[in-house]
Amino acid sequence: MRVLIIVSAIGLAMGISSCNNGIEHHADTAKATTDMIFPKGDKITNDNFRGTAWLNYLVENDSVHNINIGSVTFEPGARTNWHYHKGGQILLVTEGKGSYQERGKSVKIIQEGDIIKCPPNIEHWHGATPTDAMTHIAIGTNTNIGGAVWLEPVTDEQFAHSK
Amino acid sequence: MRVLIIVSAIGLAMGISSCNNGIEHHADTAKATTDMIFPKGDKITNDNFRGTAWLNYLVENDSVHNINIGSVTFEPGARTNWHYHKGGQILLVTEGKGSYQERGKSVKIIQEGDIIKCPPNIEHWHGATPTDAMTHIAIGTNTNIGGAVWLEPVTDEQFAHSK
Numbered sequence: 001m002r003v004l005i006i007v008s009a010i011g012l013a014m015g016i017s018s019c020n021n022g023i024e025h026h027a028d029t030a031k032a033t034t035d036m037i038f039p040k041g042d043k044i045t046n047d048n049f050r051g052t053a054w055l056n057y058l059v060e061n062d063s064v065h066n067i068n069i070g071s072v073t074f075e076p077g078a079r080t081n082w083h084y085h086k087g088g089q090i091l092l093v094t095e096g097k098g099s100y101q102e103r104g105k106s107v108k109i110i111q112e113g114d115i116i117k118c119p120p121n122i123e124h125w126h127g128a129t130p131t132d133a134m135t136h137i138a139i140g141t142n143t144n145i146g147g148a149v150w151l152e153p154v155t156d157e158q159f160a161h162s163k
Numbered sequence: 164m165r166v167l168i169i170v171s172a173i174g175l176a177m178g179i180s181s182c183n184n185g186i187e188h189h190a191d192t193a194k195a196t197t198d199m200i201f202p203k204g205d206k207i208t209n210d211n212f213r214g215t216a217w218l219n220y221l222v223e224n225d226s227v228h229n230i231n232i233g234s235v236t237f238e239p240g241a242r243t244n245w246h247y248h249k250g251g252q253i254l255l256v257t258e259g260k261g262s263y264q265e266r267g268k269s270v271k272i273i274q275e276g277d278i279i280k281c282p283p284n285i286e287h288w289h290g291a292t293p294t295d296a297m298t299h300i301a302i303g304t305n306t307n308i309g310g311a312v313w314l315e316p317v318t319d320e321q322f323a324h325s326k
Contacts, residue, residue, distance in 0.1 A: 037257050037258075037275055037276060038255075038276060058255065058278055059253060059278060059280070062280075064251060064280075064282050064283065065251050065253060065280065065282075065304040065305065066229075066304060066305055067230060067253070067302065067304055069253070069255070069278075069302075088227060088228050090222060090228060090230070090232070092201075092221065092232070092300075094200050095200075112200055113200060113201060115221055115222060115232075117222070117225075117227075117228065119227050119228075120227065137255075137300075139230065139232075139302065141228040141229060141230055142228065142229055
């Protein structure tokens with residue numbers, strides 16, 4: 001079966017999951033409200049994040065490509081909880097300045113243009129800094145193996161090293 | 164084994180393959196020469212493309228994540244040859260306006276913010292339009308299955324429909 005799926009980022013964020021017979025062009029709308037290529041999406045309300053963060057779920061996992069893709073924006077002070085990915089993850093920092101830490105290592109400052117490879121089952125967290133916002137494209141890999149496993153929050157003391 | 168690999172896009176383009184003990188920060192250098200998040204990289208000189216195109220190879224394939232990532236910039240008139248991917252591909256259009264066509268279907272115009280899922284083994288091509296440049300992040304998926312298989316060039320007659 002030949003399947004063409006062309007969808008826009010903002011379309012997905014609005015719940016339009018796929019389109020086989022045309023293209024959803026929402027880029028102009030997006031540009032009208034933000035300079036970002038991919039709009040910041042929806043405010044994250046689950047307990048796996050602290051502070052204010054936004055998710056634009058660009059590509060949902062499927063059994064064909066075995067990856068998922070989301071653009072995540074962390075306002076200053078925001079971060080994920082500690083977690084790991086059964087199949088690994090790759091981060092492409094697209095805007096701003098933020099933090100990345102693996103368990104037992106020091107906090108690394110990351111910024112626009114940086115790329116981070118998080119191997120499977122390595123406990124880590126990522127987010128903004130106390131004073132800077134950060135946006136990254138997060139690519140979950142080998143999603144056929146499994147997704148994120150969420151752990152405890154990053155404490156204020158741990159986060160204070162992000163500067 | 165715990166491995167942290169943080170590298171910059173431009174670092175990879177320059178042949179710096181990985182860095183386990185620090186972060187390569189070349190974003191400022193990149194911004195000094197271009198407004199793009201990821202610099203356009205090196206001019207593509209192989210026969211799988213027509214016209215002038217550029218590749219910044221952001222993430223090389225590895226057996227851990229099973230994807231590869233490149234930012235590809237097509238100047239007006241440039242395009243890939245016809246090809247297919249044994250493991251599939253996902254395109255994130257990050258700048259400009261371009262073309263995407265699957266064998267037997269009409270040319271689709273794609274633009275900044277669009278996302279294209281190319282399933283495995285579907286013959287297709289992508290590129291600029293005759294008058295517009297286009298940049299996309301290309302993510303090769305399931306690279307453990309195999310990579311791109313290159314076919315014949317897109318003819319000028321086929322490409323003329325890209326408008």
